[in-house]
Amino acid sequence: xxxxxGVLWLVVLAGGVGTYALRASFVVVVGRVDEIPPRIERxxxxxxxxxxAALVVPAVVAVDASGGALVLPTVAYSPKLPAAAIAALVAWxxxxxxxxxxxxxxxxxxxxxx
Amino acid sequence: xxDRADAIxxxxxxxxxLLGVVPFGLVYGVTAIDRGLDPTLVAAMSAIVFAGAAQLxxxxxxxxxxxxxxxxxxxxxxxxxxxxxxxxxxxxxxxFTTRSRAICAYLMTDQAYAVALTxxxxxDTSPDRRLWYYVGAAFTLWIAWQLSTITGILVGxxxxxxxxxxxxxxxxxxxLLVPNVTDRASxxxxxxxxxxxxxxxxxxxxxxxxxxxxxxxxxxxxxxxALATDAxxxxxxxxx
Numbered sequence: 001x002x003x004x005x006g007v008l009w010l011v012v013l014a015g016g017v018g019t020y021a022l023r024a025s026f027v028v029v030v031g032r033v034d035e036i037p038p039r040i041e042r043x044x045x046x047x048x049x050x051x052x053a054a055l056v057v058p059a060v061v062a063v064d065a066s067g068g069a070l071v072l073p074t075v076a077y078s079p080k081l082p083a084a085a086i087a088a089l090v091a092w093x094x095x096x097x098x099x100x101x102x103x104x105x106x107x108x109x110x111x112x113x114x
Numbered sequence: 115x116x117d118r119a120d121a122i123x124x125x126x127x128x129x130x131x132l133l134g135v136v137p138f139g140l141v142y143g144v145t146a147i148d149r150g151l152d153p154t155l156v157a158a159m160s161a162i163v164f165a166g167a168a169q170l171x172x173x174x175x176x177x178x179x180x181x182x183x184x185x186x187x188x189x190x191x192x193x194x195x196x197x198x199x200x201x202x203x204x205x206x207x208x209x210f211t212t213r214s215r216a217i218c219a220y221l222m223t224d225q226a227y228a229v230a231l232t233x234x235x236x237x238d239t240s241p242d243r244r245l246w247y248y249v250g251a252a253f254t255l256w257i258a259w260q261l262s263t264i265t266g267i268l269v270g271x272x273x274x275x276x277x278x279x280x281x282x283x284x285x286x287x288x289x290l291l292v293p294n295v296t297d298r299a300s301x302x303x304x305x306x307x308x309x310x311x312x313x314x315x316x317x318x319x320x321x322x323x324x325x326x327x328x329x330x331x332x333x334x335x336x337x338x339x340a341l342a343t344d345a346x347x348x349x350x351x352x353x354x
Contacts, residue, residue, distance in 0.1 A: 008155060011182045015172065015189035016162035022193050024219035026200035027207055043335040044198035049300040050307035050330030051192050052291035054323045055171055057308035059284035063315045073315040080281055087285050091292040097134030100289035101141075101282050108281055 060084040079111035117246040124250025127233065131225040134289070135255060136262040138166050141282040142173070143266020144273055148280070149177035153267050160263040164220070164256065167290065168192040170283050171323070184321060191324050199227040206234045209241035218245070221252035224290075298341040303334035 062078040087104030094100070139160075146156040151173060159169050168189045175185045199222055207215050230248045233239065239247070273279060295301050310326030317325070 005152065005155075007182050008152075008176065011172075011176075011185050012155060012159050012162055014186050015159075015168070016164075018186070018190045019163050019165055019168065019193045019196070020220060022190070022196040023200060023222040024216065025197045026204045027215050027219045027222075028212065039335070041198065041201065042338060043331055044195065044201075046300055046303040046331045046334040047191075047194045047198070047327070048294040049291065050303040050334070051194070051323075051327045052167070052287045052294060053304035053308035053330070054311040054327045055167070055192075055287045056284045056291055058311050058315060058322075059281075059287075061312060063312055072313060075312060080284075083281070084284065084288060087288055088292060091289045095289075095293055097286060097289040098137050100292075101137055101285045104285040104288070105278075105282060108278055112278070 056084070079108060083107035083111055117242065120243045120246035121250030121253075124229070124233075124247040124252075125254040127229045127247075128225055128251040128254050131229070131255065132258045135166070135225065135258050137282075138286050139259050139262025140266040140269070141279070141286060142166060142170055143263045143268075144270040145170075145280055145283060146173045147267055147270030148273065149173060151176060156267055157260075157264055160260055163189065164259065165189075165193050165223075166259070167287065170286070174283070184324070187321075187324050191327055195224075196222060199224075203227060203231060203234075206230070206244055210245055214245055218248055218252070221249070221256055223252065223255055225255055226252035299334045299338045302337060302341065303330040306330035306333045 060078070060080045062076040062080075064074045064076065083104050086107040087100050090096075090103040091100040142160075143156065147153060156173070159172070163169055163172075171188050171192050172185050175188055180188075200219065203222075207218060210218065226248065229251045230244075233247055234244060237243075291304065295304050307327045307330030310329050311322045314322030314326055
């Protein structure tokens, strides 16, 4: 954990200012910029898929990252993997956050109980 | 129509989305407390950053002991989707005052963007209607986020251990990920981002998330044209 509480608050403040800048970007300077280049716009469209997958995958497989920077991490089976697969199916069918969380949690509890 | 009626229309339009936002806020509050973070900081982050996915990712990294720079970079990379929203909604905001635009920018979320843009595309609306409809929708979501976060913080201390509740976080991201995988190129972005983070898990300072996500965006952008021209046979499945 970041030891200094002051540093932690600075990170949160800077994160807030940076996030606001991203949100305000084209909205507030709209008088000057009408269109962003299509290539950039297309690249930005890929951000959610790439970022969200980067958040999901390491939390679903059991990664052993104790080997040092030059060693590939080892990946082990975790009951979270099939539970996430079931949740992904529910997400795809329903596009409902609540149903996805419920399905994944129930699947995990069931697999852990077996 | 009055400003008030426009705002209520916006609030009504966004209300189904609260069903997804409220559990997200609860999970954020509960897990952040569970991981030992300062409750004041956790609540303040909801007002200062006001971006669920970024807040959850930040809490995870802070609890793991990542350096400040990495936490900050992660918040910003997760929020890189906002310039895309801003660019696409900006023409509809053009008639607003600068002050109104500044407030609208702060209130921007995935849900407010989606609801407002749907309304603007379907109706030929006046600037006044556009502003109040957006504020009604976006501010309703803001309130729901703050209240659910605080509730999560208060409940957090009482949740019994052993429920694997931390798993609700990747499940929330998964629910957001699936609708974002719409074609081969976005599936490739997800694949590179997801697999890359695991492969990079041994990299110092927890940079793997930021590095893999950016790599996913770059690879998908480069291969976008190739993937689009040779493939019309359906979209690839995302992997979890």
